[in-house]
Amino acid sequence: MTLVATLAAIVASLLSAAALYAxxxxxxxxxxxxxxxxxxxxxxxxxxxALALWIAQLGxxxxxxxxxxxxxxxxxxxxxxxxxxxxxxxxxxN
Numbered sequence: 001m002t003l004v005a006t007l008a009a010i011v012a013s014l015l016s017a018a019a020l021y022a023x024x025x026x027x028x029x030x031x032x033x034x035x036x037x038x039x040x041x042x043x044x045x046x047x048x049x050a051l052a053l054w055i056a057q058l059g060x061x062x063x064x065x066x067x068x069x070x071x072x073x074x075x076x077x078x079x080x081x082x083x084x085x086x087x088x089x090x091x092x093x094n
Contacts, residue, residue, distance in 0.1 A: 002057065009053035010070055016046035017074030026079065028086035047071060 022032040023039025050071065055063035 012050035013070035019043035028082040
């Protein structure tokens with residue numbers, strides 16, 4: 001059960017980061033830009049859910065650190081992946 005809850009916390013953190021990236025004006029994936037209108041609200045709800053899952057698994061201090069680490073890793077990962085995979089005509093070079 002612990003593994004499932006930990007994986008759920010990781011997935012919720014990364015989905016929150018993805019939703020926030022889709023809502024950003026810097027999103028380089030056109031399909032995500034069209035669907036990102038409610039990304040800030042969805043990202044905030046998923047971030048709170050991820051925080052609750054991490055705290056339930058590790059306690060308050062370690063849960064907060066684990067959530068922020070996973071979340072910030074995702075927030076750095078998505079722009080990098082978009083930079084590497086976005087079409088050339090979408091604001092930059094590969």
